[in-house]
Each structure stands twice: as C-alpha cells, then as structure tokens.
Amino acid sequence: MNDLSLDRLAAAYAKAKAALLAERHHDGYWLGELSTSALSTATAISALSLVGGHDALVAGGIAWLARHQNPDGGWGDTVKSFSNISTTMLCRAAFHLAKQAGSHADVLRRADEWLARSYGRTPSELAEAIRKRYGKDRTFSVPILMNCALAGLVEWKEVPALPFELACLPQSWYRFAGLPVVSYALPALIAIGQTIFHHKPPLLPMRWLRRLAIGPSLRVLQRIQPESGGFLEAAPLTSFVVMALIACGAALKSAPAKQVIDKGVEFLVNSVRPDGSWPIDSNLSVWVTTLAINALATAGDLDSLPHKDKLLEWLLDQQESERHPYTGAEPGGWGWSHLSGSVPDADDTSGSLLALHALRAGTEVRTAKRAGEQWLYLLLNRDGGVPTFCRGWGKLPFDRSGADLTAHAVRAVAAGHRKDLRNERLDVTDSHSAQQLAFTDACFSYLGKQQRPDGSWLPLWFGNQHAPDDINPTYGTSRVLAAYRDLGYVSWPACQRGVEYLLNSQNDNGGWGGCKGCPSTIEETALAVEVLLDLAPPESQPAVDRGLNWLIDRIEAAGLHDPAPIGFYFAKLWYFEKMYPIVWSVAALGRRCKKHVAGGIG
Secondary structure, three states, X not given: OOOXXXXXXXXXXXXXXXXXXXXXXXXXXXXXXXXXXXXXXXXXXXXXXXXXXXXXHHHHHHHHHHHOOOOOOXXXXXXXXXXXXXXHHHHHHHXXXXXOOHHHHHHHHHHHHHHHHHOOOOHHHHHHHHHHHHOXXXXXXHHHHHHHHHOOOOOHHHOOOOOXXXXXXXXXXXXXXXXXXXXXXXXXXXXXXXXXXXXXXOOOOHHHHHHHHHHHHHHHHHHHOOOOOOHHHOHHHHHHHHHHHHHOOHHHHOHHHHHHHXXXXXXXXXXXXXXXXXXXXXXXXXXXXXXXXXXXXXXXOHHXXXXXXXXXXHHHHOOOOOOOOOOOOOOOOEOOOOOOOOOOEHHHHHHHHHHHHHOOOOHHHHHHHHHHHHHHHHHOOOXXXXXOOOOOOOOOHHHOOEHXXXXXXXXXXXXXXXXXXXXXXXXXXXXXXXXXXXXXXXHHHHHHHHOOOOOOOOOOOEOXXXXXXXXXXXXXXXXXXXHHHHOOOOOOHHHHHHHHHHHHOOOOOOOOXXXXXXXXXXXXXXXXXXXXXXXXXXXXXXXHHHHHHHHHHHHHOOXXXXXXXXXXXXXXEEEOEOOHHHHHHHHHHHHHHHHHHOOOOO
C-alpha cells in the first residue's frame, strides 16, 4: 500500500518500544546480545586445546562448528555470514589442534574443497590469499597464519614477523613507530611476535634485540591486560594471545606470561555460551544503552522511560576517570562496555554525550560533559576528522578518521546548542566555545571532502556483505546527514546531494539495504527513513512513506528479532546485534509519530 496508515504506524511504534523496554536490564541499562561467532569459537577452541584440561568446552565448541558449517563448505563470521577464507582457515585449524580432524573428516573435506575452489589447494596459496586479503595491515593476517602454523596447516615461513620490541617504547611514541598492526592490537603484537620469534628467529643482530625485548614487552602485556582477563573483552584477541604464549613456552619462563595466560583462559571459560559457542565480544552495553536513550529522545518519548535517575548514574559511572593503561587515552571518554576490557572511543563518547543531553541532566553532570567534549577535541586528527581510539594513527584502515565517527562527534559537541553556530557565532572569548567552533568547522570541512561523487559517505565500522567491497553507504550517509540536520546545515549542497543519494538508493520494495539493490533490512531502512523525515523535500514524502510502510510490514512479521550482519568488529570481522533493528525502528517510527502529533506531515 502507498498511503501510510497512522493507526498501523502507532501500533508498530508501540511494538518496537515495548521490545526495547523488554530488553532493559534490571539495573536500568541495556546489555544487548552480540551474535555468536564461528571465528571466536574456533580461536577459543585452539587456545584451550593448547592449554589442555578443558576437554568438555573444546568438544562443545567443535560440535557447534560442525553444526554451523555453511552449505558451500566454508564458515562465515556469524551464522548469517557468507563463507570467508579467514574464518574457514581458523575453523580448520581448530579441528586439527583439538585432535578432532579424524572424527570430522567429512566436515574438513568440504572445507578443503571450498578453499580449493576459491583460493587454491596448497598451503602457500592459502597463506598468500590471507595476506592479500588484509594487505599491509597485519592485525589479523598474522594471527590467522600463526594459528594455522600451530595446527601444521601452513609453514612458519609463511607467517610474517612482528616487531614486538616496539611495545617497549613509551606509549606516546607508538603512533610514530610505524607499527604493522592497528592501535588496539598491541597484545597481539607482543604475544604473537614472540611466538614467531621462537619458531622463526631472525638473523643477528635483530635476534639479540628481540631476545632482550622479551621480558620488558611481556611486562607491558601484563600491565595492559584488563581485570576480566579479556583483551578488549574479545574472545579472538584473547585466544590469539593465550595460544601464542603457550606455543613459545613463555609460561615456563616468565611469571608475567603465566599470569596473562591464566587470566585469559579464565575469561574464555567464563564467556562460553550454553550452546558451546563464543560471541565476538562480551557485550556493547554502553553503546546499546546510549542508542536506546537517544532513540527514545528522537521519538520525543524519553519521559516514558522509568528510573532515568538510575540510568543517568550508571552512564556517569562508565566515564573513564583515569588515563587508560591500554591506549594511554586521557580521562573523559567512554568505551563500548561497562566491563574492564572496554577501551574509550569516539563513537561511544559521542553517544554518551548525546544521551546525557537527552536525559536533561542538570549542573551535576556539567563537569562530565565538558570532560567528554574535551576528550573529543583532543582526538581530532590533522585531516579534520575523528578516529576511533587514538589521534594520529592513520596508516592502517581501522585507525583512520571516519565520516560516521566525525558526524557523531560533531552532533555530540553541538548538543544543547541547537542553532547555526556560524550565523549566531559563539562567544569566542570563552575558550570552550572557541574550541567548539573550531572543532565544528574542522569536522564539516572533513565531511565535505569525504563525500563521494554520488553524494554518499562511507562508514568505518559498518558494512554490508551484499554490497560491492562490503561497503555500506546507506549507514554512512544516514549518520552524516544527521549532523547536517542537527546543526541546521540542511541547505548546504553537500547535505542536498546526500539526501538525493539516499532517495535514489531506495529499493523497489520501499526499503533500503546497504546500497541500491542490496536486500532491504530493518536497520538500514530505519536509519534512512529517520533522517529523511526531516530532510526529504515535500515531493519526496511518498517515498519516505513507502519506506515507513516497508518497515511496518517487517515489524508486523516479527522482523524486529531478525538482525542483519551489518556491523564490523575489529579488522572487518562481521557481527550482528539484536538491539540494532529495535533501537533504530524506535527512532524512525517514533520521530514520524512525533511529527504527526506536532501537526506535521500526515
């Protein structure tokens, strides 16, 4: 149907809101639920097999992998993901390290056939395919190849060395040292670098240098391991560290290494799921909580949320109050989870600042908000964009500035100042206002340069497996346009081109996918609709209503509980999160309901 039924709209919004509130933790925040991961499960099995003494967990994980092999013989990152070489190679290694290859010969035969069809039959061909997939970024290629070498599936000569001695430098020097891994992969650099050194020592004098760096770098690793034992709360990174240290005998030589292994194993044992699998990360509690708060605020319905004071207290408690031992980040930021392995980052700091503003907190949180804004100001890169974790780490893909991150940050900094900063001009004699204006100018200059010729923007941490090169311009463009909308820059040509792109990328069924022609999803349709409600010209309103109708149809068909794998975790590792279709539907449908009540369209 083409005409939007306001009764169906209201009913769909009520259903989405009820689903959102039903997911709330009894302590007031949201935990969400990340997808189970074949890659996480495979790496955990490999690590626990090498440690020994965890036969039941290993057997459960092996059984889960065997049940969830894709029909083509490979494995994808999630149960909804296409097969890829990285996860398939890691799953093969897990069967071998668990000594289960013989009892699962047919599973491995089908995996070998898929790899042969897609990448080659010889170990050297497969190793080259892994290296080619990641290019200069060794963050994930080297751990995968190490895991395969430990299983006897590739030779050690195929595993590039990692300069773990660089971890002994002061933290402030890391971004100048040209590390071959991204900023968040320091544990892998240390542990895997040492295991490669053990199995493939270099020539003199590098051999001497690296031998001298073993002890000091292990102490760095011990210092940055979180209380939970899980590096970044992530099973893959923690598993790679554990298996690497075991494989080079570090536990027999070093007390710090033994402590890292013991805490890492404890994390893996505690994070296994009842079905025998492991998730990609413990949770995204801060991220999904701020998404939930900001979705209800977008819908104008935050007053219906009970116990907001408790929620505000929890959110304030998650703000970093000390210099972070992992990245060296200054206090003031927020990470993605309330757990100890989380690291402060731009997206979660921005979402938290927007949530604090939405909760209408008084002067008691002014200090927290100022600290968060200052944290974002200090993160700004020279190119005017905002990176994820650390300023100045721009050589590898997931350390660079991102359009989605930059747009989110500028919205957060402008929260509470819903006026055109250029026309009304802030009092630049106030240092904070001057910083705000300079930050805003830099961010929009960066966003203007990042817009693609077709009018779209690409995000850093979201993708779509159906799109060319796994990109997701629907997500990126929607999030950037929200910044133009919130700051009143709707007449700018860049904004108009972005709106035109989104309208032109709508699918024939009324929904949106990652780009034109990709299968429509609730997540991408809700994101596009929510921003087009305010930015689409009047003549395009029927297209927006078609999107709303598609969204309502999917919600009526229980689509809220069928999340799509559109998220990237570290190093392009796919995930889905059960909260995404819910929170973004609440925002889109609620915003449309609010416009109707206010006497808007319809």
